[in-house]
Amino acid sequence: MSSPSAKLGWKDIPMGGVSWKLSDESKTGDWRGELKPVLDNEKCTACLFCWIYCPDAAILWDGEKVTIKYDYCKGCGICEKECPFDAIAMKKE
């Protein structure tokens, strides 16, 4: 029977229900509501509280500065709440 989409068939996926690709291929940022976190780099001290507290992979740290990856951000606002320097504000999309 043909598959309704281009997804892989049962003969082509590994057994046991294991993942065969990384979860970051699923861009879940489109679940976000009307608010998104916006970072003020002037106020940011790179304490990385936001990086630790973010329940997803939306805070990136490249060794120099923090950026927000909206592909994974669901707008929960935890980073804004936890930032000790008020460097993150939830703003309308």
Place this chain on the structure above:
Amino acid sequence: MSVTQKVEGLNGDEAVAYAVKQCNVDLVAAYPITPQTIIVEKLSEYVSNGEVDLEFVTVESEHSAMSACIGAAAVGGRIFTATASAGLALMHEMNYVAASHRLPIVMAVCNRALSGPINIHVDHSDSMGERDSSWLQIFSENPQEVYDNMIQAYRIAEDSSVQLPCMVLLDGFVVSHTMQDVAVLSDEVVNEFVGRRKLPFINIMGKSVPYKLDVENPLTMGPLALYDYYFEHKRQQEEAMKNAKDVIVKMNDEFARLTGRKIGDGLIQPHRMEDADMALICLGSTAGTTRTVVNELRRKGVRVGLVKVRSFRPFPAREIIDAVKGVKAVGVLDRSGAYGAVGGPLFNEIRSTLYDCDERPFVVDYIYGLGGRDMHPTLIKEVYDDLERIVKSGTVKQTLKFVGVR
């Protein structure tokens, strides 16, 4: 030529424990429950005496027992557990997880009635509740078959084309607590026959890795799969079940070359089926009693036969069709009810199977032995008499009957 064997007096439970001791098992996680208790007692005795090198995990419930088995099998171990009745029911959720994770755990199930009323004796209601869980189900007639089935179970479950968990079933008390001469193999011979568990390889992210939880080759077991992929994973399990049929037949032959013992073709064991007009089909210890009745009736010239189903999952449909060819009336002995259904679980399989016969025989369900009610030879004879009446009259008034109930 078969290898040298010695004879031990073992009951079914002891036969299970004896086989486990010889099968290079890495871990046992089990919770004692009647009538399986002797298995757990015997194994812990082996462990504390230093007779076997395995990890024995005492758990607080059967749900935990199966969970521990899943974890240990996921890191590559060869695993054993045992349960019965309510214990198996408590495992139900995790049984599906073990099977869908494709972990070849072997579990002895001492068939016992499910409550209520609460009862400790044999019927098949417990394991029938797991028949669609994607576990292989191999029934045993007596302690010798228990021992033989246990040893073959690891080879069948761990075959690269199968990779499914396997239940070895033995009737509570009737087999589990009944002592019999059991021909056992030496530790070395069993060691060589079962070897060590070989892990299959799977392809993830362009790399072929052993299927186990391993920090060198990380992988995720048990992630979410919704309407996009769940169906494909379940379809794979059906294929594995199909493959298991050939492996069961192959193991039965290989084991026969080693020991001289063979159970039919591995899937079913027909008895006096050539030229039979009436046949009974059953599971487990009742096959032994029925065989005696068949021999007695044959001596009187009555053309009766028996088909013992050894492998209930996978179900040997083609083999059963061939075995009952020419039979006029088939009686199915079901040791569990299916309340509100057309008949018991074995009957439903058999009747559905026989729809594909060129000449369909009459098929009648005889529910018997619930809660350990004895299936006396006279009752089996009555069933054959009933089948004879059906053949003579050419009609079936009732397809669901109860044998030995007041």
